[in-house]
Amino acid sequence: MPLLPAGLDVCLSQHQQNLCIEYIDGLCSAAVYRWPVNKWVYGLKFGAKPECAKILGYFLAKQLEQHSWTVDHIASVPLSWIRYFNRGYNQSDLLLKEMLLYIHPLCDVGRHTSLYRDLIRHRHTQPQAKLNQQQRMDNVDKVFKCKTPIMGKRILLIDDVVTTAHTINQAARALKNAGATKVYVGCAALKILD
Template sequence: MGLKEALLHWVFPRICTACREDLPPPLEGPLCGSCLLKLRRLSGPACRRCGKPWAGPEACCYDCRKKLSPVDAVRAVFPYRTPLPELLYSFKYGGRLWVGRALGDWMAGAFRLQAGLEGADALVPVPLHPARERRRGFNQARLLAQAVSRASGLPVVEALHRRRNTRPQWGLSRGEREGRMAGAFEASGPVKGRKVLLIDDVCTSGATLEACGRALREGGAASVRAFVLATACGCKCACGP
């Protein structure tokens, strides 16, 4: 490392987004080596619909078999476990767009290898309410969709409008989340006859994706699937410790 690089590192030290440890040169990116090793992609048997790890004899998990969904399939890159929550918090609430670019690159790279998403002809980011997007300065789902678009050639279509500025859903049950999201979106773009792929950062209960899927179906979409960066899978087997 040259004198200039050493001085820059001393004045502006790079820190791992997850563990906050010093990130010594020549390491680049948002994570140190130890935290990067914890970032494991989802693999192994999964539910055909929600994409969460599932090793049962049926194609779909128990929850997905209990009810119909406007979203035909959900696929995720990572389980929502450390260091993903720290990375997303830094991106969304810390305004660190360079972290978002790394997340988008990982998502775009995974898209090319992801089974179950073939045939889509439009990427539709899950919208923020306009007031929230003004405060944040960007919509994280749109930035992720743009990264996937660059890798896939699929167009990003702003086809959804968020009617209500819904409150954060932390700590709510699935039923409470579904009630809060009911009617929160409406189709506002050209989706009739299109095979839509919703893009979002995290899927927890699936309530947001289902509300978006319902609005897109009402707008005439031929099919709706979803691709997310992370899912709150709630498992131990396929995601690692």
């Protein structure tokens, strides 16, 4: 299993140099995007295998328990309505739900938190996987917004896989523009680019 060391904050590691994390205060990932994790993420995202969220959610919960992040709300990265309609579900939502089942109730992430559903993707974008670094940045620029303010709140944002972090960075930007003081990110897999 290509699990990352427990408690690793990617923002403070050698991997951060390849990531766009301007608006992110901490990033943890359960594993590196290699076999078998890449097959589970692919199955969850594209293979209509939402049951893969159970395995990935478990490992993400165990990783998050090692962090001392205190959060007020948890949110998942939203899909465009077109992608949601085509897929039938949001893989980040499924991952979040499974992660919450496994996280220890005394962990700061699981205690006294509520779901924040007002982060939205207000326009459809191309899939990031087919784009180069600059195209990825342009593709998700200002694509997220918050329907309600979250003044002074600390948010944990859940996503399935982080490659360049452009998507989660833009989601974090929208959350901070809505008043969030801290945005932490938890993902199932970190895809490290050379």
